[in-house]
Amino acid sequence: MATISSLGVGSNLDLSSLLTQLQTAESQPLVALEAKAKSYTSKLSAYGTLQSALGVLQSAAQKLSDPALFKTVTGTPTVSGILSASSTDPSSAGNYTINVSQLAQAQSAITAGQVSTTTAIGSGTITIDFGTITGGTLNTTTGQYSGAGFTQDTTRTAKPITIDGTNNTLAGIRDAINAADAGVTASIVNDGSGAPNRLVLVSTQTGEASSMRITVDGDAALQNLLGNDPAGTQNLQQTAAAQNAKLNVNGIAITSGSNTVKEAIQGTTLTLVGTGNTGLSMKANTTSVSTAINDFVKAYNSLQSTASSLTAYDADTQTGAALMGDTTLRNLQTRIRQALTTPQAGGPDDMKVLTEIGVGFQKDGTLSVDSTKLDKALSTNLEGVSKLFASATGSTAGYGKQLDALVTDLTKSGGTLKAATDGITTTIKELDEQYDAMQARVDATVDRYRKQFNQLDVLISSMNSTMSYLTQQFEAMNASTK
Structure with missing residues (x-):
């Protein structure tokens, strides 16, 4: 059968525009699928943002869960160029007089x-x-x-x-x-x-x-x-x-085969660099603990801010953020807050809640830090603060350990957030498959219309040609008769 290279040429009808309109109508389900996929993709991206914020909180919790953080003791010599000192034993805190008479030397x-x-x-x-x-x-x-x-x-x-x-x-x-x-x-x-x-x-x-x-x-x-x-x-x-190195610590003579002298002061490492007399002040390094606690509060508040932005509603555009009304996020927030408000177990004199160190919840759900109260707790009861956040291997006590475990539970395979993410990923894949199948059907339908229009074009063109021929013949016959 003859074909028409451009629809409508043979019939003098606007078949091309009609085909375009039909294609648009047939593609409406594709538009709906695209919008649905876009919504789920935005939700998947939002879960990724949420997981990132959880990761920051978990890192801050892990730091506080380590008992070693609370045992760091900083040594400050009164005379420079003789030695440096570091310790992980709080009992080493105190003041010492040290004389280094000889450094260790290799033959x-x-x-x-x-x-x-x-x-x-x-x-x-x-x-x-x-x-x-x-x-x-x-x-x-x-x-x-x-x-x-x-x-x-x-x-x-x-x-x-x-x-x-x-x-x-x-x-x-x-x-x-x-x-x-x-x-x-x-x-x-x-x-x-x-x-x-x-x-x-x-x-x-x-x-x-x-x-x-x-x-x-x-x-x-x-x-x-x-x-x-x-x-x-x-x-x-x-x-x-x-x-050997030779030194005297508070009147006690000590020798060492190395210039790195361990346990001359309990739990302390002295690094000798010169000879001479110096005082040494060993104090608990509460600054690093205070920084870690403040970083934890910032990480929690950042998580809250992230959650707020992901669940916000824009009244002007009348649109909600990707996770507005999302139960997964709401349950996640509830579990974390419950973990931070549940008192720690311990003796009658032990610290049990965050407010004892000046950390508490505000009306908007964020945490705040009372620096004065925190500094006092660190200076008077560092061990109590340690037990509030950390515990020995095998124990689950301490807010640091508990938050670390909670985030792991939420994000692990089968966890609440991971399950929600996997569900959305599966849905997006299914929508992609539906889109491909629908696109194939639309393409097939439009191709059928195009063939039908082409046949119509050829038919009308043929009829027009026949009509033109007959008209010419009739006109010729009339002329001959006259």
Whole structure:
């Protein structure tokens, strides 16, 4: 059958406009589906915003749920440049007088000079032990001991280092020692003499028990270079002796193999950086606790603000926000408020409600903080504030732990918010499938109309042609008759 490339040309009818109108009419269900999908998409986005606000609240609750937050003690020395202090034990609070007379130090020793760093020296096995040099006399000029003993630290296992044809130069020995991770770092220093290259060995640990004893099993040249026993033959020159840190805390003498001194004051770590006398004031760090509580209140109020915006009604446009009247959001708010208003269990003298530290609900549903009351609670009963929010592992006590668990319950798989979100996601998917199916039906219907209009166009065009032919014939016959 003949076709018309442009509808209406053959029939001289406005079939194209008529087809467009029919297509618009047939597409009305699609418009409704689009509007419905848009509504659900907005709701899904709103739930995402809500979950984000819940995440901020949960992070603030988690911080308060950790008992360590309430145990931080800050140390402030009266003289700078001697030490710093930190503690996680509130019982360490107090004032101390400390004298640091000696810092811990690692042993350092050097070999005899070598002309070249790339000339072969000898092969064998190097074994480095660590221990304490006892007794004897140190010649400060030669850096060697006489009459000394060596007590090995049996808790440290020596690692044999193999020196062969692949690494028997001064540079190769340096690299082999460093690669062995044997508790010693090696480097080469050039002293500018005729045989300037000297291997420098430094213990990686400080303290008297980290003095080195180096045994060489191999060529004499390698033994003469590195063999070093403080109680016997010594081929190295000691440039720095291994020594302990020495300090006095409130009249009590203390030694430490490291400049990081732990438990000299209970629960406290002292980091020594210099020698001298200083006072040390240890005070509970209530500032960080106050900040955490205020951040929690801000996070809760931000959640309330988010909820208000998601449920608002615009009287001018007479439209409601995505979650206006939403039961999921309303139930979520109710559960969180109930959790914060339910008193904590405890003894008769324990804090049980937030108002005891100056945190309370206002008429609009938000929380406020009475800073004066909070500061007083922190300064007079930090342990009580701690129990109000935190508890040991295995316990569910404390507002911090309970809010953390509640948000997890709401957002986990099968939780209220997650279930609502999943339901909407499923609905949107179904609407998309309905839209695709409806679009296919509309396209098929419009295509049928188009074919029918095309047939009509062809038919009318044909009839017009026939009419024109007959008219011409009749006119010709009339003319002939005349």
